[in-house]
Amino acid sequence: MTGRPADAAVFLEAVRAGATGWDGARQLPAELIREAGRAGLLAADLPHHYGGAGASASDVGELSARTGGVCSSLRALVTVQGMVAAAVLRWGTAGQRETWLPRFASGEAVAAFAATEPDAGSELAAVRTRIEPAGSQLRVTGRKVWVSFGEIADVVLVLGRLDGAPAAVLVETGRPGLRRRPVRDQLGLRAAHIAHLDLDAVPVPRGNLVAAPGFGLSHVAGTALDHGRYTVAWGCVGLAAACHRLATGHALARVQGGVRLSDHQLVRALLARSFVDLTAAEQLCRRAAALRTAGDPEFLAATVTAKYAAARTADSVSRDAVRIHGSAGCDAGSVVGRFLRDAAVMQIIEGAPEVNEMHIADHVIREHRRTAGGHPGHVPVPSGAVP
Amino acid sequence: MHNAIMTSRAPAAGPPDDGVTDEVRSYLAEALGDAPGPGEDYFATGRVNSLFALQLIVFVEARFGLVVEPEDLDLAHFRTATAIASFVAAKRAATDAAGRR
Ligand SMILES: Cc1cc2nc3c(=O)[nH]c(=O)nc-3n(C[C@H](O)[C@H](O)[C@H](O)COP(=O)(O)OP(=O)(O)OC[C@H]3O[C@@H](n4cnc5c(N)ncnc54)[C@H](O)[C@@H]3O)c2cc1C
Secondary structure, three states: OOOOHHHHHHHHHHHHHHHHHHHHHOOOOHHHHHHHHHOOOOOOOOOHHHOOOOOOHHHHHHHHHHHHOOOHHHHHHHHHHHHHHHHHHHHOOHHHHHHHHHHHHHOOOOEEEEOOEOOEOOOHHHOOOEEEEEOOEEEEEEEEEEEOOOOOOOEEEEEEEEOOEEEEEEEEOOOOOEEEEEOOOOOOOOOOOOEEEEEEEEEEEHHHEEOOOOOHHHHHHHHHHHHHHHHHHHHHHHHHHHHHHHHHHHHHHOEEOOEEHHHOHHHHHHHHHHHHHHHHHHHHHHHHHHHHHHOOOOHHHHHHHHHHHHHHHHHHHHHHHHHHHOHHHHOOOOHHHHHHHHHHHHHHOOOOHHHHHHHHHHHHHHHHHHHHOOOOOOOOOOOOOOO | OHHHHHHHHOOOOOOOOOOHHHHHHHHHHHHHOOOOOOOOOOOOOOOOOHHHHHHHHHHHHHHHOOOOOHHHOOHHHHOOHHHHHHHHHHHHHHHHHHHHO
């Protein structure tokens, strides 16, 4: 039984004070994940049948933003759990859905998503991990890097190739041949239990394949990444909003030589610009939510657009917040300092800005052609003779 | 009995009509810059990127009012405009048959 959005908000405020400590300890407390599940934070958009709360796209957005304003690593848990749940819900078999989805929603099972390899990051079509038939089973061999929650995950959705075709497979982490190498002291998301995974002929049942080979990247990973971009986008809005609140509070409180920081015009300009960027990013997230709810095919591009703007905003607003805090922003336990480090990571994951821009431009051109009718860029469709 | 209904509603031999093929081609034309021929395999020619491949599924669902289930995920259903039209016709026939049960 998972909670309602109100429970999640109460839970998040109750744990907020711990976040700096988790970052320092490089881990989330073990019980926190189950508690997050009980509070309804995990895979909240799963149908009730699978233990979810049937949350709408905008509810999931609000939850991600609230979480992002507390701790980016906890938000990364919400993101990854949501990504794998979305992929299994959409493309998994009935058996996979019944096995995994209720456990993802409760936090009983932690999910991870392993796409990135040493030679395949932005260009995931280059993944080399091999998924090979071996009798009634499959064997998975390859190197996956930078897997969020890879250190503690119970199951990993792995992107690889089967007979050359992109394929996605669920690999339970208890299986032989899987080695996890925890990553420590990275720039941001320090409590996200990141690990590199070495897979050496890891045996899995054939029934662990998610969708037919050929659809592993475009559809299975694609569904996961789209969901990930959506919760990262909202998480960035929450992060930026938290930084902005802290910066405004600090500017109002800090006095030097009889002048408040908030009385300096240049400081006021920073606060104003941050507010505008933050509000704009939030509205792009709301637009993505509306298109997702409507099932409009452009929701994918709208989500990339929201992620692009929100990650950039998280970066700039957290940077300004550190500046306004001065040395206090650079201190070891500084909250805005932690958010600035996390924001740098958020720009890169789920599509770096340059990659986002390519997808947004595709959308721009499609829309132009759709509406150009007879003007430059219009594409006539000759009635096709049957080939 | 059900088979009889399905057979009578399934597209006759030859390309499926209802304008589905051309609607799909128009949609693809917006993304690709020119309309693929009804039988052109736009995956094989590498003209469709992975983000758009997923979008195409969402388009088919939204435009033709159906749900693409995991077991429908077969390249044979989506690689050409004609294939999509056949898939849409088969899904509609199956839904109609189920509705009469
Ligand atoms: C903290 C953290 C957590 C992560 N968690 C996960 C996870 O859970 N699962 C997972 O699979 N991966 C994860 N990753 C990996 C992440 O998704 C990749 O780092 C990301 O996709 C970029 O790939 P790359 O690092 O190989 O950079 P590259 O692909 O080498 O790109 C480096 C830079 O080059 C530029 N660039 C790349 N492509 C283009 C282009 N086409 N046009 C113009 N410029 C371009 C961009 O500026 C980009 O930032 C994580 C990474 C980090 C840092």
